[in-house]
Amino acid sequence: MSKKISIGAKPTTRAVPAAADAWVESRNAGEVVPMKRLTIDIPESLHRAIKGQCAMRGTKIADELREILVQKYGKS
Template identity: 70%
Template sequence: MSAKKIQIGMKPTNKAISPSADAWVETRKNPDEPEAMKRLTIDVPASLHRMIKSSCAMRGTKIADEVRELLLQKYGNQ
């Protein structure tokens, strides 16, 4: 009975990935993806919260959207 010989391909090399490729991966941005969001927590008096909540409910908007708009008006897209 003869042994079957199997040829194995070449050993992969340990070529270093170019730094420019790593930099590209780390800095690439997809213009179709929305910007990442961060959570902001603030404390407001209960009476102010009631006024904001009822006003938003009457307009059919969310408090977060209203606050985001106010912050953009104040600070813009700097």
């Protein structure tokens, strides 16, 4: 028994839309601050609670935690 699989057209080398280029260039339009990565271990239940709250507010966990850390330790 043979099975035929159709493969889509070969990708083209189309130019990237100007709007995409403008977005990439503008996303770092603000002050450039060097960043460092911080990894912590937290209980699964706490992670679930944080993730749920952030999802309801439509925010990212990293943004929320950054804000909390700035409130506690200030901006250096």
